[in-house]
Amino acid sequence: MVDRTDRPARSGEFDLIARYFAPLAADWPGAFGLTDDAALLGVSDGVDRVLTTDALVEGVHFRPDDPPDRVARKALRASLSDLAAMGATPEVYSLALQIPAERDDGWIAALVQGLAADQSRFGVTLIGGDTVSARGPAMLTVTAIGRLAHSRPLRRNGAAAGDDVYVSGTIGDGGLGLRACRGEAAGLDAAQRQFAVDRYQLPEPRVALGPALVGTASACLDVSDGLIADLGHLVRASGLAAEVLLDDVPWSGAAAAAMDYPATERIAAGDDYELLFTAPPVQRDAVTAIARTAGTPVARVGRTMPGSGVRVLDSGGTPLALARTGWRHR
Ligand SMILES: [Mg+2]
Known part of the structure; x- marks a missing residue:
């Protein structure tokens, strides 16, 4: 039986x-x-x-x-x-x-x-x-x-040298939320901890922004592997290099408050599901208007150029070097 x-x-x-x-x-x-x-x-x-x-x-x-x-x-x-x-x-x-x-x-x-x-x-x-x-x-x-x-789809391979690089929302919250779920992420108050967990468990797909960018953005993808890794995918597909200004990358209050979670790790963390896209500088006003209409914050964080790979610059314009667990000063 x-x-x-x-x-x-x-x-x-x-x-x-x-x-x-x-x-x-x-x-x-x-x-x-x-x-x-x-x-x-x-x-x-x-x-x-x-x-x-x-x-x-x-x-x-x-x-x-x-x-x-x-x-x-x-x-x-x-x-x-x-x-x-x-x-x-x-x-x-x-x-x-x-x-x-x-x-x-x-x-x-x-x-x-x-x-x-x-x-x-x-x-x-x-x-x-x-x-x-x-x-x-x-x-x-x-x-x-x-x-x-x-x-007309948005593709990864449409960027041209000299395009601006933009990202929606804030970066690193998914990784912060995963840490918070594990009981890590010291330094957060209860509301910030809940915000981070929500961002990890319930990402916000940018369904209004993406379609609105058709015809304005030159290339686009969503951030799932981490801002810098995904920008690497985009510029590789476009046959270009890119530079990101670390000070211009948008953070949530929770990510900024977290101890042991520096900006250099936020740009390497995955699970953000934000849109990362490029557009020629002539489209700056159009991008601003599209973001406002879509109700989605968008920040300009860098630019593309001839070459290959992604460089991250600190506030003094010094490139950071990739370390095993993120990025550090060269
Ligand atoms: Mg994707």
């Missing part, structure tokens, strides 16, 4: 879909209430679509004790951030969910609650996916599709 007493209460896959996920698909007729083998995109409007896939793995991209509603929202938001980086407006998504054997229906219900909240926040609808129960960590794989205004 099999002892089932330690099994979590878990619906079968069909019940799971009907009960939890089908309601998330109600707004997209082509999803057929998640009853069929695949969904119809039904796209006949002549507008190009952008597709991106992002996987979040428990223990790698989120912590096992992160609230499940926030884990689901972060998975969705990471994909929406990629769409924004391409200049696309989010429309629909699918979710592949690997559920650890020890998680019960309550965990799934919490995931779905988080997804429902962000669906209304960002105007996206679930149109398909898969659920598998497995030994091992939870994994959420989101594939998101967005509309591209004017059929």
